[in-house]
Amino acid sequence: MTSTHAFWLAGRQVTGEDTLDVTSPWDGRLVGKVAVPSDAQVEEAVAAAYAVRDEFAATPAHVRAAALDHVSKRLVERAEEIAQLISAENGKPIKWARGEVGRAVSVFRFAAEEARRFNGGEAQRLDTDAGGQGRLALTRRFPKGVVLGIAPFNFPLNLCAHKIAPAIAAGAPIILKPAPATPLSGLIIGDLLAETEGLPAGSWSILPVANDKMPALVQDERLPVISFTGSEKVGYAIMDSVPRKHCTLELGGNGAAVVLGDYASDADLDWAATRIATFSNYQGGQSCISVQRVIADASVYDRLLPRIVAAVEAQNTGDPSDAATDVGPLVSEDAAKRVESWVAEAVEAGAQLLTGGKRDGAAYAPTVLTDLPADTTLAREEVFGPVLSVQKADGEAEAFAAVNASKYGLQAGVFTRDLQAAFRAHRALEVGGVVIGDVPSYRADQMPYGGAKQSGVGREGVKFAMEDYTYERVLVLTGLAL
Secondary structure, eight states: OOSEEOEEETTEEEOOSEEEEEEOTTTOOEEEEEEEOOHHHHHHHHHHHHHTHHHHHTSOHHHHHHHHHHHHHHHHHTHHHHHHHHHHHHOOOHHHHHHHHHHHHHHHHHHHHHHHHTTOOEEEEOTTSGGGTTOEEEEEEEEOSOEEEEOOSSSTTHHHHHHHHHHHHHTOOEEEEOOTTSHHHHHHHHHHHTTOSSSOGGGEEEOOOOGGGHHHHHHOTTOOEEEEESOHHHHHHHHHHOTTSEEEEEOOOOOEEEEOTTOOSHHHHHHHHHHHHHHHHGGGGOSTTSOOEEEEEHHHHHHHHHHHHHHHHTSOBSOTTSTTOSBOOOSOHHHHHHHHHHHHHHHHTTOEEEEOOOEETTEEOOEEEESOOTTSHHHHSOOOSSEEEEEEESSHHHHHHHHHTSSEESEEEEEOOOHHHHHHHHHHOOSSEEEETSOTTOOOTTSOBOOEETTEESOBSHHHHHHHHEEEEEEEEOSOOO
16 A cells, blocks of 8 residues: 555546655554646646536536446445545544445435436526517526536545536536545545546546645636635635635534433433534544534533533544544644644633543544633634533523524534424524434535535535536527417
8 A cells, every 4th residue: 555646637647756645644654655746737637627628518418427327336346445545544433434435435326317317408488578479498507617626634535526526427627636635535536437438538637736736726717616625714715816716615614413402301312412422523523514512401401411421431442444443533643732732722711621631642532521611712613623512501592592603604403303493493593504303413415515604605415516516508599389
């Protein structure tokens, strides 16, 4: 696993003069070397994508669908190998890495299905007014142009899939930039696409360029669509720098799980505690929709809190290659040190540390706090680590207000059995998704996914990304006997 991996330039494997070392955050071992494209090679990829945009848009749907089906099937065949790679370069426990591969399988399958039915055309009679007699409007969607996809480290395969698959399904050329810490998983997609037939050579490139090379790509007028998943700071800096481009931004969150007073049986509270503990710590807490805040009704708080602490303490930490491990390291020691400093600041400000709070290299122990002051960094920002705060609320209205007090609004979970409360939550909570009876961490890859407020703009989910990558064009037919 330490050979030099080529990157993909206009559908072919290429090496550059420089390489990037990819190391394991668990033990620091070298996982692989990745060739880094030169400025000239990046320019070649952009020029090729731009040149082929009309040809790719006209590629028959069955050709694009067949390519996507092939990738989905090959991911299944290579699933264990790819899961091991994700775990090695990302530090993700192998059980979660296997789940990520399974999700990517579905993303490419969904994209194949959407490629076959997307853009079927919608007819509209225009003779509803006298001036439109004999006229019919036909609306279809066409690609806006080349997509620049920028993927993060936390789901190094599946979030690359969420950039590439919808673009191919819609007939939009794409240049994908995987995260520098985890480029190997994204490059695997290139291996599988290269096995397909019928896609124009310039329709896709996977370029592990350094972050400091991104401003030039972002500014390039030949790339009118940007799909970015990552931090709030970087995402909005991109949007502000190119106000006339179409930007889809899937940014951060500090996901809240609300436990309402009706969710009060022992079985209910055991379930809520188990789900909260699992999904505040899965991926090391490095998920935009991991549980960072629990807001519990005062009537259940005292019974729920010890259950949460016990469930968090039951999480298995350690070697991510061990199938029994629930929580592995963060992506780097610097990331763990940042989490450590935020928790220390919170405790110094008066927060109560109930469990965890210890760092060992890149690993940070699953942590629970209460009495978290509202002005601390941990309360205001996305921790992106295995840290959870629990607070008490006096009734539903106060609980929902606490969720909305955040600048973020990605998803929220509400534990309730009251259907009316579920609909009130859907109306009241300023988030992109409300999950009833579970944590905010649930995501189905075919559903619209994205946030409100500072959690971004636009939606992922294959069909919804395809809509973001395309625009409506109307054809008016005249002189028809309708």
